[in-house]
Amino acid sequence: MKTIKKLLTLGLCGGLLISSVLTGCSNSKKVVIGSKDFSENIVLAEIMAQLIENDTTIQVERKLNMGGTFVNFEAIKNGGIDIYPEYTGTGLTAQLKMDVINDADQVYEIVKSEFDSQFGVTWLDPLGFNNTYAMGVTAEIAEKYNLEKNSDLIDVASELVFGAEHEFFDRQDGFEGFLEAYGIDSFKDVAKMNTALKYQAIGSGQMDVTDVFATDGQIVEYNLKILEDDLGFFPPYYAAPIIRNETLKKYPELIAVLNKLGGKISDEDMTALNYQVDVEKKSVEEVAKGFLESKGLVK
Incomplete structure (x- = not known):
């Protein structure tokens, strides 16, 4: 009788252990995507989330409409989120506290280098549009x-x-x-x-x-x-996904996945997406899905 009880106990414990391991595995592959509190940034974050879900087995937790630049930047630095869409001009002036530079390529190279060295954050390929x-x-x-x-x-x-x-x-x-x-x-x-x-x-x-x-x-x-900004005061604001280096170590495949968006969103594309959300009142999810399908990035 004692032997039967022992076997039942071992079986129960083994089942719980297996369940725990399986649960842990199912929840272990996850990233958190955040966004700022305006439609464009929310749409971009949703586009990224849907693309990751389509191309990988990584689960995506969405923390959209979080607040302004400061909120998102602090969150990505402290690990509250893994990814969010940022703008080169914002990175240069608001986060690095540097003076305005009008050369778009130079601004991108500066923020890419400095974010990596100072904050452990990687800039991926620019999406294509300049939301200055x-x-x-x-x-x-x-x-x-x-x-x-x-x-x-x-x-x-x-x-x-x-x-x-x-x-x-x-x-x-x-x-x-x-x-x-x-x-x-x-x-x-x-x-x-x-x-x-x-x-x-x-x-x-x-x-x-x-x-x-x-x-x-x-x-x-x-x-x-x-x-017209005839004195060239405002710097270029090219949008790009930024992602924690620690996250990329766990999921290096995210570079190739998110870089599929590189150069895919023109100024006209982004204006149209914003118009659909803000004026036509379509859902962010619908607009993001429609964009990805129109570019052949998801089926």
């Missing part, structure tokens, strides 16, 4: 004040209300730097708001000038005039 900052005004304001380029704001800024998201006021390549570069004393008034509100505000006439990303879908929705 720009200044946008409504067609009515552009016509009224004859605005074509940023320097046209110098003489009329005191008559105009400027508004932007909070982060724009905290960046070297943001509000204060812009005023200094163009010799603008001040605007009539300045408003800080959440990213989601600024297009509604300029569209409804609550403000006259705002910062935009060149690929924002709302530029089309609100028929905004993009002013």
Whole structure:
């Protein structure tokens, strides 16, 4: 009887051990993808997540819409996330605290080298589009004040209300730097708001000038005039996946998988994806899947 009990106990323990091992194996291959709190970055993160799920056996945990640049950057440094989409200009000015450089290739090589050595983070291939900052005004304001380029704001800024998201006021390549570069004393008034509100505000006439990303879908929705950055203040902002070096040691196949996106997203592509989400109100998952299928990256 004792022998039977012992065998049953061993069998139970063995079953639990096997179950534990299998459970551990099933959960061991996982990466966490994060994103910032605006549609474009969320869509890019979802595209990356779906591509990894399609091409590998790695499970993907999504932490999308986390917050601004600082939140995502701290998370990837401390291991809270493994991957997120970043922009070269942001890496240069906001994270490395370097001065603006206008040569796109030079900026990429700098952030790639410095992120690797300082933070243990790898920049993969750029996705193709340049979502640089720009200044946008409504067609009515552009016509009224004859605005074509940023320097046209110098003489009329005191008559105009400027508004932007909070982060724009905290960046070297943001509000204060812009005023200094163009010799603008001040605007009539300045408003800080959440990213989601600024297009509604300029569209409804609550403000006259705002910062935009060149690929924002709302530029089309609100028929905004993009002013030429005639003094070249804003650096290039080429998007790319960035990933922890520790993660790449575990899953080196992610380099080849995510680099399939290299050069695949044009400015026009990204604007269209943003428009689908922000204006047509399609789901991020649907838009990401449609893009991957259109490029032949998934079936």
